[in-house]
Amino acid sequence: xxxxxxxxxxxxxxxxxxxxxxxxxxxxxxxxxxxxxxxxxxxxxxxxxxxxxxxxxxxxxxxxxxxxxxxxxxxxxxxxxxxxxxxxxxxxxxxxxxxxxxxxxxxxxxxxxxxxxxxxxxxxxxxxxxxxxxxxxxxxxxxxxxxxxxxxxxxxxxxxxxxxxxxxxx
Amino acid sequence: xxxxxxxxxxxxxxxxxxxxxxxxxxxxxxxxxxxxxxxxxxxxxxxxxxxxxxxxxxxxxxxx
Numbered sequence: 114x115x116x117x118x119x120x121x122x123x124x125x126x127x128x129x130x131x132x133x134x135x136x137x138x139x140x141x142x143x144x145x146x147x148x149x150x151x152x153x154x155x156x157x158x159x160x161x162x163x164x165x166x167x168x169x170x171x172x173x174x175x176x177x178x179x180x181x182x183x184x185x186x187x188x189x190x191x192x193x194x195x196x197x198x199x200x201x202x203x204x205x206x207x208x209x210x211x212x213x214x215x216x217x218x219x220x221x222x223x224x225x226x227x228x229x230x231x232x233x234x235x236x237x238x239x240x241x242x243x244x245x246x247x248x249x250x251x252x253x254x255x256x257x258x259x260x261x262x263x264x265x266x267x268x269x270x271x272x273x274x275x276x277x278x279x280x281x282x283x
Numbered sequence: 284x285x286x287x288x289x290x291x292x293x294x295x296x297x298x299x300x301x302x303x304x305x306x307x308x309x310x311x312x313x314x315x316x317x318x319x320x321x322x323x324x325x326x327x328x329x330x331x332x333x334x335x336x337x338x339x340x341x342x343x344x345x346x347x
Contacts, residue, residue, distance in 0.1 A: 282315045
C-alpha cells in the first residue's frame with residue numbers, strides 16, 4: 114500500500130522523531146474523523162429527522178475500520194496486539210467481542226420492541242405482547258448477526274494474522 | 284542480520300521468547316523478529332531487553 118504512505122523524504126535518511134510524531138498526529142486525525150462522522154450522524158438525526166441519509170458517514174466509519182482490520186491482519190500485528198492485550202487485560206479480547214456483539218444485538222432488539230409497542234399497539238396487554246414478540250424475533254436475528262460481525266471477524270483476523278506471523282518467522 | 288547474541292543470552296537465562304516478551308511487555312513475534320534481524324527495536328525496548336537478560340547494550344546490540 115505504498116500509494117497510501119507517500120513520503121517526500123523517501124530515499125533520504127528520515128528523522129525518526131519527526132516520523133514518530135507525524136504518526137501520532139495521523140492517529141489523532143483518524144480519531145477526529147471518526148468523532149466528526151459520529152457527530153454528523155447524531156446532528157442529522159436530531160436536526161433533520163431520522164429519514165436523513167447518512168450513508169457517507171457510515172461508509173467513512175465502516176471502510177476505515179475494515180481497512181485497519183485487513184491491514185493489521187495482513188501485516189501480522191493484529192494477533193500481536195491481541196496477545197499483549199490478553200496478557201494485561203482482565204477480560205480477553207474474544208470475551209470483549211462476545212459482550213459487544215451481544216450487547217449491540219440486545220440493544221437493537223429492545224429498541225425495535227419498544228418501537229413496535231409504542232407505534233403499533235393500542236396499549237395494555239397488546240403493547241406488552243408486541244414488545245415481547247418483536248424483541249424476541251429481533252433478538253434471534255440481531256444477536257447472531259452482531260456476534261458474527263464482532264467475534265467472527267475478530268477470530269478470522271486473528272487466525273490470518275497468526276498465519277502471516279508464522280510465515281514471517283520461518 | 285540475525286541477533287545471535289540476544290538469542291544466546293535468552294537461552295542462558297533459560298527464557299522462552301514468550302517469557303522474554305512478557306518481561307519486556309511486547310508480543311512474542313516482536314522478540315522473534317528482533318532475533319531474526321527483521322525488526323529494529325527502539326532504544327527503550329533495547330534497554331528493557333538488556334535489563335531482562337542482565338546484559339549491556341554493547342553485549343547484545345553493538346555490531347563489531
